[in-house]
Amino acid sequence: MEHQGDSSSSRTNAQHSKKARRTMGHTVQVAVATLNQWAMDFEGNVERILLSIRLAAANGATYRTGPELEVSGYSCEDHFHEPDTYMHCWEALVEIIQSPCCPPGMLIDVGMPVQHRNVAYNCRVAFHNGRVVLIRPKMTMCDDGNYRETRWFSPWTKERQTEEYQLPRFAAQALGQETAPIGDAVIATLDTCLGYEICEELWNPRSKHIDMSLAGVEIIVNGSGSYMQLRKAHITADLIRNASYKAGGAYLFSNMRGCDGQRVYFNGCSAIALNGSIIARGRQFALSEVEVTVGSFDLHDIRAYRGALRSRSSVAASAPAYPRVQLQLELAASDRDHPGTPASSPLGEWVYHRPEEEIALGPACWLWDYLRRSGQGGFFLPLSGGVDSSSTAIIVHSMCRLVVEAIGQGDRQVRDDCRKILADPEYVPASAAELCGRLLFTCYMGTENSSRETRQRAAALAAQIGSSHQDIGIDGAVSALLGIFQLATGMRPRFRAAGGCPRQNLALQNIQARTRMVLAYLFAQLMLWVRQRPGGLLVLGSANVDEALRGYMTKYDCSSADVNPIGGISKMDLRRFLAYAQVEFGLPIVAEIVAAPPTAELEPLVDGAIAQTDEEDMGLTYQELSEFGRLRKQAFCGPFSMFCKLAAAAVADGNRSPREVADRVKHFFRCYAINRHKMTVLTPSYHAESYSPDDNRFDHRPFLYRANWTWQFRAIDAELELLAKHQARLEEERAKDGAAAGGGVAPNGAGSSSEPAFFAAGGNGGGGHMTTATSAYQLVRQSSGLYLTGVGGGGGGGVGTGGADGPGQLTVGLTKSHSSGGYSRMHSSVLGKIKDRTGVPV
Numbered sequence: 001m002e003h004q005g006d007s008s009s010s011r012t013n014a015q016h017s018k019k020a021r022r023t024m025g026h027t028v029q030v031a032v033a034t035l036n037q038w039a040m041d042f043e044g045n046v047e048r049i050l051l052s053i054r055l056a057a058a059n060g061a062t063y064r065t066g067p068e069l070e071v072s073g074y075s076c077e078d079h080f081h082e083p084d085t086y087m088h089c090w091e092a093l094v095e096i097i098q099s100p101c102c103p104p105g106m107l108i109d110v111g112m113p114v115q116h117r118n119v120a121y122n123c124r125v126a127f128h129n130g131r132v133v134l135i136r137p138k139m140t141m142c143d144d145g146n147y148r149e150t151r152w153f154s155p156w157t158k159e160r161q162t163e164e165y166q167l168p169r170f171a172a173q174a175l176g177q178e179t180a181p182i183g184d185a186v187i188a189t190l191d192t193c194l195g196y197e198i199c200e201e202l203w204n205p206r207s208k209h210i211d212m213s214l215a216g217v218e219i220i221v222n223g224s225g226s227y228m229q230l231r232k233a234h235i236t237a238d239l240i241r242n243a244s245y246k247a248g249g250a251y252l253f254s255n256m257r258g259c260d261g262q263r264v265y266f267n268g269c270s271a272i273a274l275n276g277s278i279i280a281r282g283r284q285f286a287l288s289e290v291e292v293t294v295g296s297f298d299l300h301d302i303r304a305y306r307g308a309l310r311s312r313s314s315v316a317a318s319a320p321a322y323p324r325v326q327l328q329l330e331l332a333a334s335d336r337d338h339p340g341t342p343a344s345s346p347l348g349e350w351v352y353h354r355p356e357e358e359i360a361l362g363p364a365c366w367l368w369d370y371l372r373r374s375g376q377g378g379f380f381l382p383l384s385g386g387v388d389s390s391s392t393a394i395i396v397h398s399m400c401r402l403v404v405e406a407i408g409q410g411d412r413q414v415r416d417d418c419r420k421i422l423a424d425p426e427y428v429p430a431s432a433a434e435l436c437g438r439l440l441f442t443c444y445m446g447t448e449n450s451s452r453e454t455r456q457r458a459a460a461l462a463a464q465i466g467s468s469h470q471d472i473g474i475d476g477a478v479s480a481l482l483g484i485f486q487l488a489t490g491m492r493p494r495f496r497a498a499g500g501c502p503r504q505n506l507a508l509q510n511i512q513a514r515t516r517m518v519l520a521y522l523f524a525q526l527m528l529w530v531r532q533r534p535g536g537l538l539v540l541g542s543a544n545v546d547e548a549l550r551g552y553m554t555k556y557d558c559s560s561a562d563v564n565p566i567g568g569i570s571k572m573d574l575r576r577f578l579a580y581a582q583v584e585f586g587l588p589i590v591a592e593i594v595a596a597p598p599t600a601e602l603e604p605l606v607d608g609a610i611a612q613t614d615e616e617d618m619g620l621t622y623q624e625l626s627e628f629g630r631l632r633k634q635a636f637c638g639p640f641s642m643f644c645k646l647a648a649a650a651v652a653d654g655n656r657s658p659r660e661v662a663d664r665v666k667h668f669f670r671c672y673a674i675n676r677h678k679m680t681v682l683t684p685s686y687h688a689e690s691y692s693p694d695d696n697r698f699d700h701r702p703f704l705y706r707a708n709w710t711w712q713f714r715a716i717d718a719e720l721e722l723l724a725k726h727q728a729r730l731e732e733e734r735a736k737d738g739a740a741a742g743g744g745v746a747p748n749g750a751g752s753s754s755e756p757a758f759f760a761a762g763g764n765g766g767g768g769h770m771t772t773a774t775s776a777y778q779l780v781r782q783s784s785g786l787y788l789t790g791v792g793g794g795g796g797g798g799v800g801t802g803g804a805d806g807p808g809q810l811t812v813g814l815t816k817s818h819s820s821g822g823y824s825r826m827h828s829s830v831l832g833k834i835k836d837r838t839g840v841p842v
């Protein structure tokens, strides 16, 4: 099926084609736009789209594409259920199509939601010379991480088929066009062919670019809404490079950038690749709202590259065709139009930001978007002089550096936003520190438990970054609150050091922490009044991702803020960031902040020194929390699997016994379970970490748990018993065979290698087979060597039984261990309970 998508192309274009036929060029100049859109801000979104079209045209591009859902903004979420959203998108589209910013002859597409026959799709809408030429719906939705696309959109499932889309009445009248093709089609121009895969379609194993490129589509266009996560930027670049390397052709990747109203920060990095090399790319982090990246390539280079890929050509020869929308248009500029337009050369190596730079830049840009869009006048931060609140303060300072730099480079949008925030229409910042003094208000809120060192560190950091700093005491407020309690109950809690029980000790800590939160909001509301400036300040939070995971924070203390730039970042990464900032931003005090042991300073000092450290309090190190966090979320480990993996590693390293590992895993899960409720009120945090426990979108789990995990912990105990038995048997074997055995046996027990046999395929005595199924249970034995050495030396090869089990022995071993250990104990107690309740023996 072919569509004459441009049958009524304008006179200008017809003349252009005639001329081009005489002086045909092969170099196509294209533009990918990176836009900082804002969900539901149709006004601003249209302006930014038009600006990008204008810039693309000014740079000689004949084709412009942009990010996913750029008309509405990506993060509209349940607004995608509202008919208004679709209507406003069409209104915006008509405005864009009819704008004088769109030059005649230019092929343009925008991303927006479209409802067709009562089904909502996430689409690219391509237009040319005032007409919609194709609506291409997304065919593979994204639902992982923070994405929830199938909640609003359906994938287009009719492969290589189109239907007629009926334009809304007002749009049809405005454009003089009743229908447009919608579906899985491509656009054929007079000189090349172009097709779409939208964001996730590139990430999916059945990427659409494969079939399209085999069917002769030379330019693949991807409009994306891909958000930042630490250490992720290289993935998109690799995917684009690989797609165009394997399939040949040009790959145009256009991404959103910035905070469009949610916790995520879209990652920029728009790029153009040709035949496996990146030829143009945009920035990952920046304050500019519109960035247009232009690249040019020779269509003959695509044909030569593909033709030389012989295996590709033979597959392509039988590839099914796509419906093509035919346009009377040449994308390649004629030589006379753009004499000497050179094809872009491959860029050198793509240098990615290190994680510490990503922390310095990403949250800073996100905060800028949040601040200017919230209409507030700056930030208020309770600054303790510890790693976390210092990191937050330095991120604001980094934001100020970016603002000053952008204004210096002539970014008028940033300058105007800055003036609006500060309510000063003439303002030009003198330096980052000077701007910081106006935007960031820090406050040390000391108690009798605060040390001189932290107080001084907070003051020194404030002086070095330039924030407006105050040092206040809050003991009066704390004792007033305790006084009320005492008046009401006649009791006054005491610290542990003064003979109080843990409950009293904890309550006395939490009242200090919560009082700080109340004061933080008071100061945030009134500090600009004190300075005779309008508006208020946003309260910043500083709880890191590990504290959230472990629940090591007081609910509704200073962790409850308006926004938290470090809530998705681990303590380990924050330390890296601080080391980087110390040098990069010239902040010598940071060395002391990093070196000090993290402490809450909520318990009395002992002889004037800190008596409480975070890691001791938590019973876990920050490094362990990162490891547990990754296993829980990224590796999808429950307590049992986490134990198995960590025990295997610990035994291999010889640094911990399985029992110690079991104790720590159980402690972690207990703490996680009793504190999970805190995640329901977690301050909105910049999303950066793939193991974030954020309950809002990213990590959907219950918040009421059976915190002693009886069933799961019993499985760990059974496993411990099993390992102990193996250990005992191993020692027995060693004692028996001693040096004569010369170590373990080779695979299949056939040799006498001095290495413990690792991939044993069955003990010689028992004939058991190690199947390819590698459960976590098997891995424990593999990496600890316990199972395999036992197999070889003992000649029995049974697991858990020491007998001559046959195939499948591992499973049998597991079952036996459970029934001999925890499971049978539990089982009899259940039977007892049932009997008690029913009176009937079971």
Ligand SMILES: Nc1ncnc2c1ncn2[C@@H]1O[C@H](COP(=O)(O)OP(=O)(O)OC[C@H]2O[C@@H]([n+]3cccc(C(=O)O)c3)[C@H](O)[C@@H]2O)[C@@H](O)[C@H]1O
Pocket (backbone or CB within 6 Å): 506, 509, 510, 513, 547, 551, 552, 553, 554, 555, 556, 599, 600, 602, 614, 617, 674, 675, 677, 703, 704, 705
């Ligand atoms: N399942 C559940 N669903 C809903 N709510 C639940 C709940 N379980 C307890 N609760 C409630 O939660 C409240 C207890 O939580 P909360 O008041 O936060 O108190 P809690 O978690 O008991 O104690 C605060 C923890 O944070 C530590 N801390 C304190 C201060 C600073 C720092 C630091 O970051 O350096 C750490 C402190 O050592 C302690 O471990 C109670 O009201 C309790 O009834």
Ligand SMILES: Nc1ncnc2c1ncn2[C@@H]1O[C@H](COP(=O)(O)OP(=O)(O)OP(=O)(O)O)[C@@H](O)[C@H]1O
Pocket (backbone or CB within 6 Å): 381, 382, 383, 384, 385, 386, 387, 388, 389, 390, 443, 444, 445, 446, 447, 450, 516, 541, 542, 543, 544, 547, 553, 557, 558, 559, 598, 599, 600, 601, 614
């Ligand atoms: N003495 C203090 N002055 C001002 N704010 C404080 C003080 N103590 C704690 N806070 C605030 O409460 C937050 C949580 O306190 P907590 O003691 O848990 O610190 P933390 O999470 O370890 O962070 P940090 O590394 O900044 O101390 C801090 O990040 C900080 O914003």
Ligand SMILES: NC(=O)CC[C@H](N)C(=O)O
Pocket (backbone or CB within 6 Å): 068, 141, 142, 147, 198, 199, 200, 201, 203, 224, 225, 226, 227
């Ligand atoms: N919007 C999307 O389809 C997202 C795709 C992809 N998984 C990403 O993280 O970028």
